[in-house]
Amino acid sequence: MKDSRGCRERDITFLKAQAKLVRVEILKMLAVAGSGHTGGSLSAADIVTALYFSKMRHRPDNPSWRERDRFILSKGHAAPLLYAVLAMTGYFDISMLKTLRKLGSPLQGHPCSRALPGVEISTGSLGQGLSVSNGIAIGLKMDNLSSRVYCLLGDGEIQEGQVWEAAMTAAHYRLDNLCAIVDLNGLQIDGPVSKVKAIEPVASKWSAFGWNVIEIDGHNWEEILNAFDEAETVKGKPSVVLARTIKGKGVSFFEGKVEYHGVAPTQEELERALKELEVNG
Amino acid sequence: MDKRLHSTEQKTGVKEEAIATRDAYGEALLELGKERKDVVVLDADLSGSTKTGKFAKAFPDRFFNIGIAEQDMVGTAAGLALSGKLPFASTFAVFETGRAWEQIRQAVCYSNLNVKLVATHGGISVGEDGASHQATEDVTLMRVLPNMTVIVPSDGYETRQVINAIADYYGPVYVRLGRAKVPAVMPDDYEFTIGKAYTFYMGRDANIVAMGIMVSIALEAAKILKQEGIDTGVVNMSTVKPLDTETLLNTAKACRLIVTAEEHSIIGGLGSAVSEFLSENHPTYLYRIGIKDAFGCSGTPEELLKLYGLTADDIVRTIKEALGR
Secondary structure, three states, X not given: OOOOHHHHHHHHHHHHHHHHHHHHHXXXXXXXXXXXXXXXXXXXXXXXXXXXXHHOOOOOOOOXXXXXXXXXXXXXXXXXXXXXXXXXXXXXXXXXXXXXXXXXXXXXOOOOOOOOOOOXXXXXXXXXXXXXHHHHHHHHHXXXXXXXXXXXXXXXXXXXXXXXXXXXXXXXXXXXXXXXXXXXOOEEXXXXXXXXXXXXXXXXXXXXXXXXXXXXEOOOHHHHHHHHHHHHHOOOOOEEEEEEOOXXXXXXXXXXXXXXXXXXXXXXXXXXXXXXXXXXX | OHHHHOOOOXXXXXXXXXXXXXXXXXXXXXXXXXXXXXXXXXXXXXXXXXXXXXXXXHOHHXXXXXXXXXXXXXXXXXXXXXXXXXXXXXXXXXXXXXXXXXXXXHHHHHXXXXXXXXXXXXXXXXXXXXXXXXXXXXXXXXXXXXXXXXXXXXXXXXXXXXXXXXXXXXXXXXXXXXXXXXXXXXXXXXXXXXXXXXXXXXOOOEEXXXXXXXXXXXXXXHHHHHHOOOOEEEEEOOEEEOOOHHHHHHHHHHOOEXXXXXXXXXXXXXXXXXXXXXXXXXXXXXXXXXXXXXOOOOOOHHHHHHHOOOOHHHHHHHHHHHHOO
């Protein structure tokens, strides 16, 4: 899956269609599972679709390909999103998605690297993915590999102190092969991030920590693709893409609703949601 | 104390000088770094004390100081392991196992990554720095984690062998080392194997199952007891997990009393591991020598070992009382 900058318009049309299907798969698997994280999977769906279907070099038939770009889902609760893109790009059969959260399934409630090829490292406990990404990025540089590392964090997640320890480390070691993405959907379990514990000003925080900061609308395809391209050209420091998103994006009655952080759609909600995606897609 | 340990109870002589296990680690790591290019070392601003500084000086491109950020250090080590490196991450045992416990659980053990956590300053023999820097719960914290191997070497010679052995083994390992010098106790023909205990001598009355610095103290106690007619053996259970249950079972069957000895809380450490196994498989009269649900404090290592009941005399008294002698 390579970057096709020359035909961006066609690329975006393709990505839009894929993102819609990704959302459909997310909703379907969550409805079957009866539990899981809907809001944060939908908010980051466009970004992760752009990575797996366009930006990243990876080989679904060879998940441990040495020269692949790495994706670390630090916000591990968005597992349904990761599973959807992995299945749709061919890491495993799409029918496996209906086993999400079931006994014996490789699709654990939060990603488990030992259970599912394509998952780089087990996540779910927040705040840890960026440190791991740093380690991978350092290792890639030592081996003179040009692979890049993408790490997706939640906005509530950056309340974890370890994120800022890792932010310092990445800047100190000049990890320009690393690109963090913060999914700024504005909501966490207990309510708006600004009410639970304010994280703003986010951009100046990362900037102060020595990062190249790229602010985008996380649902604008042009901006998403440009951000990843820009990050790749910045040398000597890591880049962070601060993506303003809408929690539950794509399904009107989930959008901006804190209640759908950790709740799966009912069968009735699923049917309504699928209809909506069909109409709006 | 050195000379008395080189007793007839040992199978062969010991030629080594007393050395802190952390110093042996520093040397072993340097040698390993020369042999293997995949070895990388991380520290959290304590490389002078943990002795990873030697490696850092020789191989600056393979040494990563993560600063005072233990959680980040463990996560970074996990990432390096994912890149095919062999990371050794070191700091003081309190911070490594306590501060970063959940990072070890999630990023290292759950993903079963090849990360070696080698911590120094285990136990109260840290001395003057006091309780904040004396790890007395670290073995408990590491032993409870699935996929984790836990090793507590008894002297410098064993430490060097442990470092080489874990480099050849795939999986998460925790090694607990000490700050203070310890007498050499292991015979020169000793070969460390993960999961294999070493029996110095099998006693008919009592056997002391010890780890770390308590091995030399147990040997001292056994010598005193033997002089008093109490046949006491010593087992170096340097691998606390997986426990050498075969040796343990044979040892328990051979005698009337088992005493465990650890410079660590008696809750969850070696004493617990031995008790858990024997209770289910061969109920044995047993006492645990160790720190009895307490924090350490400032003092010299010798003063502290005495204060917390970890001397040879304490072991002797415990065994005599237990046997009614």
